[in-house]
Each structure stands twice: as structure tokens, then as C-alpha cells.
Amino acid sequence: MGTAVARIKSIAPLFLVADLKRSTELYANKFSFDLLFPYENFYTSVARDGHEICFKCGKRSLGGTGALSANCSVEGVGVLYERGNRRSAEDVQSRRDMPYGRKSYISDPDGDVLGFVESR
Numbered sequence: 001m002g003t004a005v006a007r008i009k010s011i012a013p014l015f016l017v018a019d020l021k022r023s024t025e026l027y028a029n030k031f032s033f034d035l036l037f038p039y040e041n042f043y044t045s046v047a048r049d050g051h052e053i054c055f056k057c058g059k060r061s062l063g064g065t066g067a068l069s070a071n072c073s074v075e076g077v078g079v080l081y082e083r084g085n086r087r088s089a090e091d092v093q094s095r096r097d098m099p100y101g102r103k104s105y106i107s108d109p110d111g112d113v114l115g116f117v118e119s120r
């Protein structure tokens with residue numbers, strides 16, 4: 001008899017946000033995410049290229065924002081960076097070359113920081 005194997009298919013970050021509609025629209029309009037589902041008036045999920053981000057309306061219990069919330073491995077980091085800047089995303093760290101690839105960081109209105117890294 002074989003041993004059953006479990007594997008994680010994906011992990012989705014959960015961002016606490018002050019305004020659910022604003023956050024959902026921001027990710028849809030700036031980064032072409034699709035709305036997967038809304039749940040009542042306090043939770044939504046968006047996805048792009050098979051990767052999901054969940055939003056829950058609420059206050060952060062830990063002080064401060066501005067820490068890296070999710071690091072995204074991407075192709076076309078320059079296109080994402082330019083799209084974000086044209087649509088008023090807050091630039092946390094401009095696109096730059098690193099030994100491991102090109103990267104940039106942007107922040108949403110709730111202080112969640114997304115890192116975009118394109119490997120060499």
C-alpha cells in the first residue's frame with residue numbers, strides 16, 4: 001500500500017485593510033487582478049496568474065506598516081513598476097538591479113508592501 005501524500009498547492013497572504021472596496025479596486029485596476037469572490041461586506045479575494053491575495057476589513061493590531069507583506073516572483077518587473085507609477089502606486093523602492101535579479105517595491109493605501117522580483 002502506498003503512503004498518502006499531501007502537498008500545499010498555494011498560500012495566499014491575508015491583508016487587513018481599512019476600505020475593502022478601495023483595496024479590491026486598486027489591485028484590479030493597477031495590477032490586473034480579478035475578483036474571485038466577495039464574502040459579506042468584510043472579506044474579498046483577488047487573483048492573477050493563479051495567485052491569490054485575500055483582503056479582510058479590519059484594524060491592524062500590531063503597530064506600524066511599511067514592512068514587506070508579500071514578495072512576488074514575476075516576469076516583466078519593469079512593466080509592473082511602470083504600470084504602478086502611472087496609476088499612482090506609492091513607490092517604496094524604485095526598480096533596481098541586484099545580484100539575484102531586478103526588484104522594486106510598492107505600497108498600497110493600507111501600508112502593505114509588495115515586492116516584485118524578476119530573477120536573472
